[in-house]
Amino acid sequence: MAEGFDVLIIGAGPAGLAAGMYAARANMKTLVLGFPSKSNMAKAKRVFNYLGFPEGIGGEEFQQASRRQAERYKAAVLEKEVVSVDRQEKGFRVKTSDENEYEAKAIVIACGKSYKRIGLQNEETFVGKGVHYCVICDGYFYKSKKVAVIGNGNYAAEEALELLSYTKNITIFSNDETVEISENLLKKLKENNIGFTEGKISAFEGDRFFRNLLMADGSKAQLDGVFIAVGVASASAFSNRLGIGMDTAGNVVVDRDGKTNVDGIFAAGDCTGGNPQALKSAGEGCNAALAAVKFVKGRSVYIDYKEE
Amino acid sequence: MAEGFDVLIIGAGPAGLAAGMYAARANMKTLVLGFPSKSNMAKAKRVFNYLGFPEGIGGEEFQQASRRQAERYKAAVLEKEVVSVDRQEKGFRVKTSDENEYEAKAIVIACGKSYKRIGLQNEETFVGKGVHYCVICDGYFYKSKKVAVIGNGNYAAEEALELLSYTKNITIFSNDETVEISENLLKKLKENNIGFTEGKISAFEGDRFFRNLLMADGSKAQLDGVFIAVGVASASAFSNRLGIGMDTAGNVVVDRDGKTNVDGIFAAGDCTGGNPQALKSAGEGCNAALAAVKFVKGRSVYIDYKEE
Numbered sequence: 265m266a267e268g269f270d271v272l273i274i275g276a277g278p279a280g281l282a283a284g285m286y287a288a289r290a291n292m293k294t295l296v297l298g299f300p301s302k303s304n305m306a307k308a309k310r311v312f313n314y315l316g317f318p319e320g321i322g323g324e325e326f327q328q329a330s331r332r333q334a335e336r337y338k339a340a341v342l343e344k345e346v347v348s349v350d351r352q353e354k355g356f357r358v359k360t361s362d363e364n365e366y367e368a369k370a371i372v373i374a375c376g377k378s379y380k381r382i383g384l385q386n387e388e389t390f391v392g393k394g395v396h397y398c399v400i401c402d403g404y405f406y407k408s409k410k411v412a413v414i415g416n417g418n419y420a421a422e423e424a425l426e427l428l429s430y431t432k433n434i435t436i437f438s439n440d441e442t443v444e445i446s447e448n449l450l451k452k453l454k455e456n457n458i459g460f461t462e463g464k465i466s467a468f469e470g471d472r473f474f475r476n477l478l479m480a481d482g483s484k485a486q487l488d489g490v491f492i493a494v495g496v497a498s499a500s501a502f503s504n505r506l507g508i509g510m511d512t513a514g515n516v517v518v519d520r521d522g523k524t525n526v527d528g529i530f531a532a533g534d535c536t537g538g539n540p541q542a543l544k545s546a547g548e549g550c551n552a553a554l555a556a557v558k559f560v561k562g563r564s565v566y567i568d569y570k571e572e
Numbered sequence: 573m574a575e576g577f578d579v580l581i582i583g584a585g586p587a588g589l590a591a592g593m594y595a596a597r598a599n600m601k602t603l604v605l606g607f608p609s610k611s612n613m614a615k616a617k618r619v620f621n622y623l624g625f626p627e628g629i630g631g632e633e634f635q636q637a638s639r640r641q642a643e644r645y646k647a648a649v650l651e652k653e654v655v656s657v658d659r660q661e662k663g664f665r666v667k668t669s670d671e672n673e674y675e676a677k678a679i680v681i682a683c684g685k686s687y688k689r690i691g692l693q694n695e696e697t698f699v700g701k702g703v704h705y706c707v708i709c710d711g712y713f714y715k716s717k718k719v720a721v722i723g724n725g726n727y728a729a730e731e732a733l734e735l736l737s738y739t740k741n742i743t744i745f746s747n748d749e750t751v752e753i754s755e756n757l758l759k760k761l762k763e764n765n766i767g768f769t770e771g772k773i774s775a776f777e778g779d780r781f782f783r784n785l786l787m788a789d790g791s792k793a794q795l796d797g798v799f800i801a802v803g804v805a806s807a808s809a810f811s812n813r814l815g816i817g818m819d820t821a822g823n824v825v826v827d828r829d830g831k832t833n834v835d836g837i838f839a840a841g842d843c844t845g846g847n848p849q850a851l852k853s854a855g856e857g858c859n860a861a862l863a864a865v866k867f868v869k870g871r872s873v874y875i876d877y878k879e880e
Contacts, residue, residue, distance in 0.1 A: 282623045282851060289621060313597060315590045315854045316624060316634055318641035326624055333626035520828065520846060538828060539862050543590060546623045547855020554847050 269295045271556045272358055272368030274346050274502070277303030278542040279533025280374035281330040281341075282549030283556070287372075288337035290557040295366060296334060296341045297358070300327040304376065304534075305542050314543050326542070346375070347422045349502045355528060361418035361446050370556040373499055373508075373516060373524075373531040374549060377540070382414060382439070382492050385467035394474025394489045397514075398500050399426040402491075406430050409488035412477070414465070416441040419501075420493040421449040424458050427491070432457070437477065437485070439494075440464035461485065499535035513537060522552030530556045577603045579864045580666055580676030582654050582810070585611030586850040587841025588682035589638040589649075590857030591864070595680075596645035598865040603674060604642060604649045605666070608635040612684065612842075613850050622851050634850070654683070655730045657810045663836065669726035669754050678864040681807055681816075681824060681832075681839040682857060685848070690722060690747070690800050693775035702782025702797045705822075706808050707734040710799075714738050717796035720785070722773070724749040724802070727809075729757040731801040732766050740765070745785065745793070747802075748772035769793065807843035821845060830860030838864045 271287040273280045276298030284296040300306065301324060308323030321329075331341055344360040351357075355369040381387055387395060396402040403426060410433040413424045420436055427434050436443075436453070438460060445453070453459075464480035468490075477485040499516050502508070509517040509525040515537030522530045532552035533545035579595040581588045584606030592604040608614065609632060616631030629637075639649055652668040659665075663677045689695055695703060704710040711734065718741040721732045728744055735742050744751075744761070746768060753761070761767075772788035776798075785793040807824050810816070817825040817833040823845030830838045840860035841853035 278623060285621060285623060312641075313593065313858075314624065315586060315593060315638050315641060315857070316622065316629065318637050318644055321624065329626050330623050333620075333623060336626055539859055541855075541858050541862075543858045544855040547849075547852040547858075549623070550621075550849050550851045550855075551847055554849075 266357065266365040266367045268367040269293045270368070270560045271295075271370050271372065271553065272297065272356070272366055273372040273374055273553075274298065274349070274358070275303075275374035275376060275533065275535075276300040276331070276341060276343075277327075277374065277376055277533060277545060278305050278330065279545035279549035279552070280372070281327070281334050282546040283372045283374055283532055283553035284334035284339040284341065284549075285330075285337060286550050286553035287557055288334060288339035290554070292557055292560060294334075294337075294339040295368070296339055297344050297346050297360065297366075298341075298375070299343050299345075300331045300341065303327060304540075311542060313541065345418055346502075347418060349506060351506060361422075361449070363446075363448050369560045370528045370530065372522070372549070372552045372556055373502060373529065373535055374533045374545075374552070375499055375502075375535050377498075377534045382494050384465055386470075387468055390468050390470060390474040393472065394470060394487075395468060396489060396491050397493075397498075398504055399423045399491055402489075403427055403430045406489050409433065410486070411435075412437050412461075412485070412487050412490045413493050414439055414490055415493035415495075416443050416445075417495065418445055418449055419495065421445045421453055423491055423493040425449075425452060425456065428456055434458045435461050437461045437463075437465060437490075440480075499531065511537065518552075520551070521555040522548055523555055528556075528559055530559075574665065574673040574675045576675040576677075577601045578676070578868045579603075579678050579680065579861065580605065580664070580674060581680040581682055581861075582606065582657070582666070583611075583682035583684060583841065583843075584608040584639070584649060584651075585635075585682065585684055585841060585853060586613050586638065587853035587857035587860070588680070589635070589642050590854040591680045591682055591840055591861035592642035592647040592649065592857075593638075593645060594858050594861035595865055596642060596647035598862070598869075600865055600868060602642075602647040603676070604647055605652050605654050605668065605674075606649075606683070607651050607653075608639045608649065611635060612848075619850060621849065653726055654810075655726060657814060659814060669730075669757070671754075671756055677868045678836045678838065680830070680857070680860045680864055681810060681837065681843055682841045682853075682860070683807055683810075683843050685806075685842045690802050692773055694778075695776055698776050698778060698782040701780065702778060702795075703776060704797060704799050705801075705806075706812055707731045707799055710797075711735055711738045714797050717741065718794070719743075720745050720769075720793070720795050720798045722747055722798055722800045722802065724751050724753075726753055726757055727803065728801040729753045729761055731799055733757075733760060733764065735799070736764055742766045743769050745769045745773060745798075748788075807839065819845065826860075828859070829863040830856055831863055836864075836867055838867075
């Protein structure tokens with residue numbers, strides 16, 4: 265049976281860790297799923313614009329301190345990748361790439377910037393015209409067609425498996441990156457005859473619509489469409505599945521408290537757009553967590569004035 | 573001649589200091605007017621829910637560090653009380669209680685919680701029915717009437733002087749607090765025959781409308797209306813003068829970027845409502861400052877990714 269939590273947070277950057285700390289301080293059973301040392305904040309050598317550190321603080325050091333702060337109040341921080349979130353009778357069910365499942369009464373999405381462009385030539389030209397970022401949104405247009413998923417991780421594998429609802433002609437292009445997919449998912453890919461193509465991609469080619477990938481070795485891969493799934497699952501992947509409103513830039517739409525249009529789902533940080541600043545993200549994590557706490561407790565006022 | 577700034581911030585709590593730091597980092601000539609050691613944050617013995625400090629941090633220590641951080645980027649922090657903000661041909665003119673004036677292209681209001689109730693018996697009962705918090709909003713109803721201002725600081729003196737537009741029968745009730753009004757303002761009060769009444773107030777009395785103050789010594793002061801002006805000038809004082817939209821709870825209405833309905837005026841922190849948390853306020857200070865910077869620079873994109 266899946267372990268149940270009051271508040272489950274997807275993402276362990278400043279927004280996710282702030283949310284984890286605040287939810288845990290409010291005595292919620294709290295789980296943060298994400299990789300504190302992989303957030304953008306952790307990649308910053310030294311950050312000078314996070315208020316309270318006049319001499320600056322190392323990004324990695326900040327992330328470690330923030331993780332300790334969340335854990336101090338008994339938030340669990342598990343370094344796992346979320347592959348899906350689904351509604352169930354009461355609350356939500358969250359699946360991780362290691363095939364674990366968790367239940368939660370409320371979710372805070374804090375998974376960072378929405379879908380990542382891969383940065384190849386002509387990518388922007390063909391967005392929506394053969395180049396896509398979300399199988400659950402656009403897979404429908406590729407019934408029985410020849411498609412590719414570009415990516416090298418569990419998220420790419422999940423997207424490829426999702427495409428099986430529409431077609432059987434699916435290849436994963438790793439674009440010269442090392443494939444890092446769990447054994448379990450690799451087994452499923454094999455069972456469904458989803459193969460891999462290695463080698464670096466140079467460009468998207470076509471005229472009005474995308475037609476083929478140009479590889480660095482000069483060869484061409486003719487395809488009806490490609491789905492880009494680099495990195496980990498983005499907010500858009502969760503959002504489309506759950507009917508969460510997003511703006512045209514792919515950001516989760518939230519109000520000032522971090523509420524989305526879906527009851528029980530909150531969001532904070534870069535996935536909601538706005539200034540990509542750790543301080544802003546952390547502040548939003550606070551708001552989203554307190555809104556989630558109110559939702560779970562079913563009351564309208566919660567103020568964390570607690571001092572020790 | 574008044575010294576001119578690009579961005580002037582009213583308030584030196586976490587929102588104001590974050591705004592000061594961000595504006596200064598963007599090479600704006602920046603002034604923060606306020607008292608870092610008088611903010612609510614400074615009064616907290618130790619704060620455990622500001623992300624990045626797993627062992628907590630002293631409120632006063634945080635405020636000092638944050639001030640240093642803003643000053644590091646050449647923001648000026650002056651411990652002065654703002655008494656008024658007025659629009660002028662280009663930008664705004666800000667007056668402080670020591671009779672200095674400053675000009676600014678953009679203003680960030682970060683002066684903390686809006687008007688303070690004084691907490692006397694029946695206060696809520698008579699709000700708007702003889703008990704008021706803003707002369708510029710409600711003074712009009714007291715033409716040639718007998719009114720009192722309750723308060724003991726420069727803000728109370730300014731409110732009393734403002735009442736002269738409507739009536740000459742004005743007394744300041746200090747409510748047993750030490751009067752702390754600048755010499756200059758005291759002189760003006762005297763010139764206009766505005767006197768003081770000492771002694772503790774027990775309650776507001778009346779039936780459908782307020783009628784008199786009941787003093788602790790049992791005496792009664794019959795009045796047509798009272799204006800409560802405890803502490804320093806609040807967001808509502810500035811807002812009403814400038815036409816800034818406020819909600820029914822007296823909070824400045826802002827969008828997610830901290831923009832008010834008035835071009836060039838931004839707001840952040842407790843004066844905008846929401847969770848009264850330092851982390852949330854600091855995040856909003858970041859947003860408001862970056863919006864102010866965009867306003868001053870007249871361009872739409874500014875991202876502070878700078879590392880040193």
